[in-house]
Amino acid sequence: MKRLLIILALAAALPAFAQEPIKIGLVTALSGQSARAGEALTRGLQVAIDEINAKGGVLKGRKLELVRRDDESVPAKGVIAARELWFKEKVAVLFGGLDSPVALAIVPLANENKLPFMDPWAAGTPITKNGAKDNYVFRVSAVDEIVDKAMLQYAQKTFNAKNCGMILVNNPWGESNEKGLRAALSEKGVKHAGIEKFEGNDIDVVPQLSRLKAAGADCLFLVGNVGPSSQVVKSLDRMGWMPPIVSHWGPAGGRFTELAGPSAKNVHFVQTYSFFGKQSAVGDKVLKALMAKYPDIKGPGDITPAVGVANAYDAMMLTALAIQNAGSTDGPKVRDGYYKIDRYDGLIKTYSKPFSPQQHDALNEHDYVWAQFIDNQIVPVGMKQ
Amino acid sequence: MVGSALISGLGLGSMYGLLALGFYVTYAVSSTVNFAQGSSMMLGAVFAYTFSVRLGWPFAAAALMALVLCALYGLLVELVAVRPFASRGSSAWLMATVALGIVADNTVLFTFGKEPRGLALPAAAASTTVLGVHVSALQVAIPAVGLALAALLHWFSRNTRHGKATLAVVQNADAARLMGINVPLAIMAAYALSTLFAGAAGIMIAPLATVHSDMGTVFGLKAFAVAILGGITSAWGVMLAGLMFGVVESLITALLGSAYTQILSFMLVIVALALMPHGLFGRAELKKV
Numbered sequence: 001m002k003r004l005l006i007i008l009a010l011a012a013a014l015p016a017f018a019q020e021p022i023k024i025g026l027v028t029a030l031s032g033q034s035a036r037a038g039e040a041l042t043r044g045l046q047v048a049i050d051e052i053n054a055k056g057g058v059l060k061g062r063k064l065e066l067v068r069r070d071d072e073s074v075p076a077k078g079v080i081a082a083r084e085l086w087f088k089e090k091v092a093v094l095f096g097g098l099d100s101p102v103a104l105a106i107v108p109l110a111n112e113n114k115l116p117f118m119d120p121w122a123a124g125t126p127i128t129k130n131g132a133k134d135n136y137v138f139r140v141s142a143v144d145e146i147v148d149k150a151m152l153q154y155a156q157k158t159f160n161a162k163n164c165g166m167i168l169v170n171n172p173w174g175e176s177n178e179k180g181l182r183a184a185l186s187e188k189g190v191k192h193a194g195i196e197k198f199e200g201n202d203i204d205v206v207p208q209l210s211r212l213k214a215a216g217a218d219c220l221f222l223v224g225n226v227g228p229s230s231q232v233v234k235s236l237d238r239m240g241w242m243p244p245i246v247s248h249w250g251p252a253g254g255r256f257t258e259l260a261g262p263s264a265k266n267v268h269f270v271q272t273y274s275f276f277g278k279q280s281a282v283g284d285k286v287l288k289a290l291m292a293k294y295p296d297i298k299g300p301g302d303i304t305p306a307v308g309v310a311n312a313y314d315a316m317m318l319t320a321l322a323i324q325n326a327g328s329t330d331g332p333k334v335r336d337g338y339y340k341i342d343r344y345d346g347l348i349k350t351y352s353k354p355f356s357p358q359q360h361d362a363l364n365e366h367d368y369v370w371a372q373f374i375d376n377q378i379v380p381v382g383m384k385q
Numbered sequence: 386m387v388g389s390a391l392i393s394g395l396g397l398g399s400m401y402g403l404l405a406l407g408f409y410v411t412y413a414v415s416s417t418v419n420f421a422q423g424s425s426m427m428l429g430a431v432f433a434y435t436f437s438v439r440l441g442w443p444f445a446a447a448a449l450m451a452l453v454l455c456a457l458y459g460l461l462v463e464l465v466a467v468r469p470f471a472s473r474g475s476s477a478w479l480m481a482t483v484a485l486g487i488v489a490d491n492t493v494l495f496t497f498g499k500e501p502r503g504l505a506l507p508a509a510a511a512s513t514t515v516l517g518v519h520v521s522a523l524q525v526a527i528p529a530v531g532l533a534l535a536a537l538l539h540w541f542s543r544n545t546r547h548g549k550a551t552l553a554v555v556q557n558a559d560a561a562r563l564m565g566i567n568v569p570l571a572i573m574a575a576y577a578l579s580t581l582f583a584g585a586a587g588i589m590i591a592p593l594a595t596v597h598s599d600m601g602t603v604f605g606l607k608a609f610a611v612a613i614l615g616g617i618t619s620a621w622g623v624m625l626a627g628l629m630f631g632v633v634e635s636l637i638t639a640l641l642g643s644a645y646t647q648i649l650s651f652m653l654v655i656v657a658l659a660l661m662p663h664g665l666f667g668r669a670e671l672k673k674v
Binding site: 031032035036170194196197198199201203204206207208210211213214226227230231234237238239240241254255258259260261 | 394396501502505512519524597600604642643
């Protein structure tokens, strides 16, 4: 009897061994101010993984399995978590980088060890354009320098703006966008009304904004996380001045309407996707899967931040194709697998040859949508009043 | 441009002044201060938010409750972080008050949450235009309340028995004790008052800013600079220094640009202290041997 049991157990274990799952790692903030965004990345990845596994997995039936670690938005913790996932858990592809500084800290580790690293959020330009000869870092998200070009384009087109002023948070992210916005402006030969910085915990931004107003600014470029962005809007309210505000996606990170008050809706910010409005077939499918899996999602408004879910979903689908193309989970082969992706009907768009040795960013300025906050929900501009 | 910068500066300046008054009251009575006044300010805002938004109390009741709790927190600061050290003649209260502030910040972080929250006050949003400058009700109320509290403190210390008793403690604690004045009680009262002032500042700043656990850190540091600048021995001096610091900060930003704000405003503090070592309005302490 005992022998029979052992044989049975072995028999049960054998196919499981042959079909060992492929681990997919995720290093992101799972606690702290950005925890919601980390959860959105998790959900996007999980829904994609469930879909892939339901269809039989990749590489002849191997299932995918998600392993997560919290980086608390601290670069050093991100690197430790990345090491653990790559070298101990042996993940095939590491997803990560909610905060650009964390992603930037992980980049050299990926390139030195020839391990694929997929960034579904952090927008810092040098994450993918990292100067490495052998680049293993890919991204399905917005990119600062492209967002800056799009911000200028949107301001000119939508508001006929001729003299925009910059109001930027005083940190490396603000700095990176100052560079990007300057480049975008000089490329088009357009001048600006001034560049003003403010501290993340400044209570009053009126003096900075007064300078821009006095310089004749007819629109504002805003770069800052949700708290600082709301300080700008409140200060504008106090001044009784409400120029068009074109913003990076900072406001999307929290309760912007609550923090900034009714004028929050005046801020138009960049997003890569919205679950509101008419959805594509893929959009309907993902929305349905999210509502089935997560009881707190009752409609498009509960998927916040939507960009996290959408970017992670598409990035996971593209990664599965890359592993399939590679025929193994070997780092360099998977990297080349990304280059071999031909066409994929995704959530954000239909990707056609999204990656090449020269192009590690799958999204560009044509893939951005503009959104605003109405009643604490992110909706495409003009959809709700 | 200068007009709106002035309004901003007066508002922020009176808040610096209120926090700095908190440094003044405890220093005057006991030669100690709560270095983490920024945390007391944060507590005022967090309590007001909790009672008015989470528990749905009317704002006035929420503000009052927040002030009471801030005053109690002041008693705790004195009991835990000051008295054990000051009574032994040690200066470790310096570090202990900072430590207690960090404990308070982190306790709020875990209980209140890490996400910044907004406290809207519709009555404060009303606004009008004076001489071409847009002014909101809150921007007028903040300096008014700040100055009123300073005036009240002045009146209390000159015209009431308790106030006079406190002044006696300020002049000579030993003599006051011999005259039957309860010195420990006076020190406790000073600490309660000090955190109450900071809490009041926090409640007034909350609708202007966002409420989160480290909203007071930088603000508290600036307020300490203001207290030293004013000469920590003069109530009106401290308040005036607060107003001046706020206005100078805003004017530098408005006229020269935000890149220069911190550099120039703190350089001016150093220059002012180099020229007047006892602060703008302070007096040299006489050390009698």
